Amino acid sequence: MPIRTAASPPAHRPVASAAGATGLTKVYGEGETRVVALDSVSVEFGRGRFTAIMGPSGSGKSTLMHCVAGLDSVSAGSARIGDTELSTLNDRQLTRVRRDSVGFVFQAFNLLPTLTALENITLPMAVAGRRPDRQWLDLVVAKVGLSGRLGHRPAQLSGGQQQRVAVARALVSQPEIVFADEPTGNLDSRAGAEVLGFLRDSVRDLGQSVVMVTHDPVAASYADRVVFLADGRITDELLNPTAERVLDQMVHFGA
Numbered sequence: 001m002p003i004r005t006a007a008s009p010p011a012h013r014p015v016a017s018a019a020g021a022t023g024l025t026k027v028y029g030e031g032e033t034r035v036v037a038l039d040s041v042s043v044e045f046g047r048g049r050f051t052a053i054m055g056p057s058g059s060g061k062s063t064l065m066h067c068v069a070g071l072d073s074v075s076a077g078s079a080r081i082g083d084t085e086l087s088t089l090n091d092r093q094l095t096r097v098r099r100d101s102v103g104f105v106f107q108a109f110n111l112l113p114t115l116t117a118l119e120n121i122t123l124p125m126a127v128a129g130r131r132p133d134r135q136w137l138d139l140v141v142a143k144v145g146l147s148g149r150l151g152h153r154p155a156q157l158s159g160g161q162q163q164r165v166a167v168a169r170a171l172v173s174q175p176e177i178v179f180a181d182e183p184t185g186n187l188d189s190r191a192g193a194e195v196l197g198f199l200r201d202s203v204r205d206l207g208q209s210v211v212m213v214t215h216d217p218v219a220a221s222y223a224d225r226v227v228f229l230a231d232g233r234i235t236d237e238l239l240n241p242t243a244e245r246v247l248d249q250m251v252h253f254g255a
Ligand SMILES: Nc1ncnc2c1ncn2[C@@H]1O[C@H](COP(=O)(O)OP(=O)(O)OP(=O)(O)O)[C@@H](O)[C@H]1O
Pocket: 028, 029, 035, 036, 037, 055, 056, 057, 058, 059, 060, 061, 062, 063, 064
């Protein structure tokens, strides 16, 4: 597989979509417990772009990410990864798309404690019966600054280093898109800045597409674009955000 080294395109130019949703509605429960978590959301996540999703608690951020990543079913509308409409897939095909086309980074690093950093990074590909491209693996490991720590187990690494292992694990299979759910939620600001820098570098230098849910305006400022959600709807977006502009927008919407 060729190594992608394309820098991300300028934010004003239309870009191909790495994932997206059309008229996506998600309803949980019924009767008195019925909650419309997403109300006909249409959104594209650009290829080679870093998109942040922001909004108040309960606005539907995680639900949007889970539906587009194929972790949750939709009630109406559609979600897609690349050109693949997820609703057309059976369970086995969906599992394969999630495994081969999507990388995940979670707030809790979700590393296996008995495996080394390198084993954690390559585990998902090993499970899938695939071998990582050695050149790409070396590049990703160097990029996230883990070259000297590949033999360490998670307990021997700081929180920031553990999250960098998780980022490398998400990048190593060269997925169509990486979804990061509050990736800096458990980190201090310095370690958080490093992880965000690596996510941004993976977009700028490696051509990766990244979508990140965050509450933090500083974290969102690493993205090329911020999409704002409120009450299950997209209310606004910002291109080339700064932390100040994101904060203004949040205050404006009472988030
Ligand atoms: N499994 C579920 N069952 C029932 N309701 C749910 C479920 N998951 C989410 N919800 C509801 O859907 C709405 C959107 O939730 P979601 O977790 O997507 O919001 P969020 O913006 O990610 O919130 P937070 O920032 O607090 O994580 C909320 O009202 C939530 O209570």
